[in-house]
Amino acid sequence: xxxxxxxxxxxxxxxxxxxxxxxxxxxxxxxxxxxxxxxxxxxxxxxxxxxxxxxxxxxxxxxxxxxxxxxxxxxxxxxxxxxxxxxxxxxxxxxxxxxxxxxxxxxxxxxxxxxxxxxxxxxxxxxxxxxxxxxxxxxxxxxxxxxxxxxxxxxxxxxxxxxxxxxxxxxxxxxxxxxxxxxxxxxxxxxxxxxxxxxxxxxxxxxxxxxxxxxxxxxxxxxxxxxxxxxxxxxxxxxxxxxxxxxxxxxxxxxxxxxxxxxxxxxxxxxxxxxxxxxxxxxxxxxxxxxxxxxxxxxxxxxxxxxxxxxxxxxxxxxxxxxxxxxxxxxxxxxxxxxx
Numbered sequence: 288x289x290x291x292x293x294x295x296x297x298x299x300x301x302x303x304x305x306x307x308x309x310x311x312x313x314x315x316x317x318x319x320x321x322x323x324x325x326x327x328x329x330x331x332x333x334x335x336x337x338x339x340x341x342x343x344x345x346x347x348x349x350x351x352x353x354x355x356x357x358x359x360x361x362x363x364x365x366x367x368x369x370x371x372x373x374x375x376x377x378x379x380x381x382x383x384x385x386x387x388x389x390x391x392x393x394x395x396x397x398x399x400x401x402x403x404x405x406x407x408x409x410x411x412x413x414x415x416x417x418x419x420x421x422x423x424x425x426x427x428x429x430x431x432x433x434x435x436x437x438x439x440x441x442x443x444x445x446x447x448x449x450x451x452x453x454x455x456x457x458x459x460x461x462x463x464x465x466x467x468x469x470x471x472x473x474x475x476x477x478x479x480x481x482x483x484x485x486x487x488x489x490x491x492x493x494x495x496x497x498x499x500x501x502x503x504x505x506x507x508x509x510x511x512x513x514x515x516x517x518x519x520x521x522x523x524x525x526x527x528x529x530x531x532x533x534x535x536x537x538x539x540x541x542x543x544x545x546x547x548x549x550x551x552x553x554x555x556x557x558x559x560x561x562x563x564x565x566x567x568x569x570x571x572x573x574x575x576x577x578x579x580x581x582x583x584x585x586x587x588x589x590x591x592x593x594x595x596x597x598x599x600x601x602x603x604x605x606x607x608x609x610x611x612x613x614x615x616x617x618x619x620x621x622x623x624x625x626x627x
Contacts, residue, residue: 356387357386362569367435399423408431410432432606458535464561469500469506517545518548520536521548539568557620579619580619
């Protein structure tokens with residue numbers, strides 16, 4: 288194998304000391320511009336890459352932030368990742384990503400690895416099954432921000448969606464479109480503990496009852512966060528035999544599945560029944576039956592959170608921000624019915 292180029296190799300060819308070469312790769316160092324350019328040119332010729340890990344250990348800083356999500360394949364998580372990385376790189380920071388897959392042990396391991404890799408701050412979407420991850424971050428005083436939602440045991444800084452308000456918006460819209468027998472397609476039963484899903488159901492149910500529309504336990508249908516989950520939810524709804532004329536789904540993917548199953552069972556979505564989701568994915572507006580959805584401003588959330596975290600790191604401070612951002616309704620064909 289070809290020998291890896293070292294600082295000593297560059298120093299020898301440039302006729303300078305090892306220390307001078309090291310300084311050439313450090314911003315605002317005392318060496319002259321001419322010397323810096325000469326060393327960097329030689330480094331490029333020799334295919335030299337600085338040892339970032341060694342530098343982090345030496346200086347105790349990495350110009351890197353971590354971002355942990357629950358499911359990197361979920362479209363809204365992937366959207367946030369793209370925006371966060373673009374913002375971080377624009378400020379001069381690297382960003383490393385990881386997904387917990389809703390697993391508490393994996394979440395703890397990810398946080399531990401980020402700490403070991405000397406990240407200077409963490410954006411975190413918690414799986415909400417353990418306090419250990421937050422306890423680890425607090426134990427070493429590492430700046431962090433919760434994103435999207437947070438559990439009841441979390442008392443730190445956050446930038447999240449106003450999910451209860453999203454439930455209100457969905458309920459109001461279905462009532463306005465003439466629905467009198469709505470149902471809620473929740474996450475799967477083992478996922479329904481998650482704070483975001485509980486808040487969404489709470490907001491939806493509270494608004495319905497406020498307007499004298501019965502919303503009992505049977506109207507909470509356990510589906511899933513996937514297209515197949517929406518199909519299964521609709522099948523279970525038919526089997527249950529309860530009357531329904533509107534469906535609010537826990538996310539857009541679930542809504543896509545519900546629409547597909549409804550059409551296959553002879554229901555005309557947007558005419559016989561109303562179906563709506565949440566997330567406002569890019570695909571929501573290109574289906575044959577365009578999906579009404581609640582747009583939660585993930586890009587605004589992650590932009591605000593990333594910029595605030597890095598700003599705090601630069602000032603050697605901890606985040607001190609608690610913001611909930613209101614969603615908006617995007618109405619399309621899937622809720623066109625109006626029986627009044």
